Amino acid sequence: MTTGAPTLIRPGPSARAQELKAFAFGCGVQSVAVLALTAMGELDFDVFLFANVGEDSENPATLSYLHQHAMPFAAAHGIELRELHRTRRDGSIETLYDRLMREGSRSIPIPVRMSNGAPGTRSCTVDFKIKVTGRELKRRGASARCPATLGIGISVDEIHRANNRRSEPYEQIVYPLLELGIRRTDCARIIQSVGLPVPPPSSCWFCPHHRPETWAAMRRTQPAQFRQACQLENTINARRTAMNSDPVWLTRFNGPLDQVIPLTPVLPSTDDRADDPAGDRDDDGRCDSGWCFT
């Protein structure tokens, strides 16, 4: 598994002897591979932190995997895997779906698509993953003077997603799968080698970065979830109409989800998608820094 893959950040050992070594656990294939490698003694993280953006927001299959497989596996190997939530001042949990559906809300926190297919700016990853994880790192003693090491699960085939500029003062980002030269296909093999099933894709069920194939599969196999996504798109656009703003969409096809994702879709080929004028490689091309879809 060790190859000549790039080493992006490797803090010096003497300055960081007391540091916390945490991993931002997305519960996707890369994150679970890092968990497996830690159980095998190949990697060394003190704690795995899963920032749950909401029971009503995460892919339900991801949450099932977390509770049925990842958490029991971590516990059996003496590894701490902690689930985190975004909390309001009164202690209640705020979910991303709550925020999207909030009456009178003017901003859209997710990367909805404009008429040209390009994703808009988003605050979801920062507010529901980066800040939530950062609060836990600081609670455990991380600071600008003594930053925590924070692992992100980007594999060699997705190296374009590694983004060192995004680290906060209390953390130093490392990419253990890049350091070990591990590809996404290796991850599945590593996961199965420790007796775990390969996890489903991890993301919000309404994420505008989903591939068309993902939406089509949702329409076929989870029609209630697909209808809920259509309703979400309608709710957002009803608000925008009231503000005299142009509509936005959950896909890059400049139209309502239930019209652009037919039951028997004719989908663009992989080559067509690579030539997308929006420059978007679909499910993860713009979801940079590896906090989602890992």
Ligand code: SF4
């Ligand atoms: S999966 Fe998509 S919608 Fe969910 S937090 Fe990440 S970018 Fe935002």
